[in-house]
Amino acid sequence: MxxxxxxxxxxxxxxxxxxxxxxxxxxxxxxxxxxxxxxxxxxxxxxFLSKPVYESRTCFLPPSLSSIAGFNLGRRGGELEPFTVSGVYAVFTRNLQAEESTRRFFKTVYLPSLSEEDRQGSRDRLYAQFRKAFSIKAPDKIQPDRYLLVVQSHDPVLTVEWAKRYIDDVSEQSRDEVLENARREIEVIGTGLQQQIKSLRLAAKARREDRINQLKESLKVA
Known part of the structure; x- marks a missing residue:
């Protein structure tokens, strides 16, 4: 073949x-x-034509005991329980992930940074766009206390500025919340002490009146 x-x-x-x-x-x-x-x-x-996207990442871990020492001034050795690291960090991380915090940042910082043209459209669409560029990742099994804030923008300076402003806002809100909790605890203890003082005064007054009545009866008998 x-x-x-x-x-x-x-x-x-x-x-x-x-x-x-x-x-x-x-x-x-x-x-x-x-x-x-x-x-x-x-x-x-x-x-070449598309705008580059820059990203900033900020990691959060629990504070040291010395960092929260100022909150515990005057609380040790009394009726007020000292603030713990886990308790203070729980307040911060709750505010860090709160929808209220992101909505406030979206309204006060993100929207004013947009041009008039970019602000056109529904708020829901703009907020969805904002959430794509602004995210908070919860901890995993390897690092159960580590939170991550990720901010994306076409402006590298803006990514750092947004991250800093959000952290400052959450930190201030968390500090005010811890101080408000301390104030309320003091008010509760103060109210209890006032009630206790009032009860002691009433009891002392009643004993004094009983003693006066006994003396008067003794005088009559004499």
Missing amino acids: TDNAFRRDVHGNGEIDLIEVLQGLWMQRWLIVLVVVLTAACAAGYA
């Missing part, structure tokens, strides 16, 4: 002749090169 006969027999079985495939690719070489060049040009044009 000749080579041509063998080749025709292979074609008859529906198999592909590698030499013919290579010849076909060679004939289409300029078309393949053109497609590759156009694809590379489109990718380069997109990378």
Whole structure:
């Protein structure tokens, strides 16, 4: 059997002749090169024309005991329980993830930073856009106390500024909340002490009146 006969027999079985495939690719070489060049040009044009996205990441861990020492001034050795690291950190992380905190930041910081054109549209759409660029990742099993704040923007300075302003806002809110809790505890204890003093005064007054009545009865008998 000749080579041509063998080749025709292979074609008859529906198999592909590698030499013919290579010849076909060679004939289409300029078309393949053109497609590759156009694809590379489109990718380069997109990378050149599209705005780069910058990202800032801020990690949070529980504070040290010395960092919260100011909250415990005058609380040790009395009826007030000292604030713990876990308790103070729980207040901060709750405010860090609170919808109220992100909504307030969206209204007071994010919206004013947009142009008049970018502010067009519904608030829900703008808030969804904001949440894509502003996210808080909860801790995982490896680091159960570690929270992560991720801020994205086309402006690298803005990413850092937004992260700093949000952290300052949450820190101030958490500090005020801890101080408010302390104030309420003092008020509760103060109210209890006032009630106790009032009860002691009433009891002393009643004993004094009883003693006076006893003396008066003694005088009558005498």
